[in-house]
Amino acid sequence: MxxxxxxxxTVPVFLTIGRLQKARPGGAAFCAxxxxxxxxxxxxxxxxxxxxxxxxxxxxxxxxxxxxQNCAPRSMPSSVFPKSCGLERFRGNxx
Numbered sequence: 001m002x003x004x005x006x007x008x009x010t011v012p013v014f015l016t017i018g019r020l021q022k023a024r025p026g027g028a029a030f031c032a033x034x035x036x037x038x039x040x041x042x043x044x045x046x047x048x049x050x051x052x053x054x055x056x057x058x059x060x061x062x063x064x065x066x067x068x069q070n071c072a073p074r075s076m077p078s079s080v081f082p083k084s085c086g087l088e089r090f091r092g093n094x095x
Contacts, residue, residue, distance in 0.1 A: 003034065012041050 002010040014037045020029040 003036075012037050014040075 001013050001015055003013045004010055014035045016033045016035075018031050020031055023029045
């Protein structure tokens with residue numbers, strides 16, 4: 001959904017409408033909240049572009065799999081991946 005702004009143009013908005021329980025005599029009462037989500041949409045587009053670029057780069061160099069796969073080899077020294085970073089996960093120790 002978009003809204004028209006005073007300065008001209010439009011912005012994406014998120015609209016929430018709720019019915020109030022205590023209505024006026026003879027009619028219903030509603031509350032509407034309109035939120036500008038321009039930054040949300042901008043961030044969403046940036047994340048999508050970054051994901052596409054990462055997938056393209058992976059395809060170009062022949063890496064298969066997802067970025068979320070384990071990235072630290074089991075022989076990684078603890079000075080590089082301190083225990084607080086979750087190295088124990090890669091050594092087979094319970095968390």
